[in-house]
Amino acid sequence: MHEFWRVAFSRRIAVNALKVSLVIGTILNIINQGENILHGLPVAWAHVFLNYFTPYCVATWSAAKNELSRRTDK
Structure with a gap:
């Protein structure tokens, strides 16, 4: 499990996961709270964070599992 966390927090995976998060999170926030944002109503900040x-x-988990699987398949 230690190896999983080392891989999961590697720079390459963390940067990629951050990019995915910014795109998907923004889309989810627009879908879930777009009306509130457009009408100047309060936004649920906990939901923004979770989005x-x-x-x-998910991106981190998937990339780390894939990387570990790739390493053991050699």
Whole structure:
């Protein structure tokens, strides 16, 4: 498990996951809270955070598992 976290927090995977998170998180926030944003209504900040954090976690997990699998397939 230690190896998983080392790979998951490697610069390459973290930067890629951040890029994915910014794109997908923005889309999710527009879908989920676009009307509130357009009408100047309050935004649920916990949901904003989760809309970015969730895709970051999914991208990180997927890339790290793929990298570890690739290493053991050699």
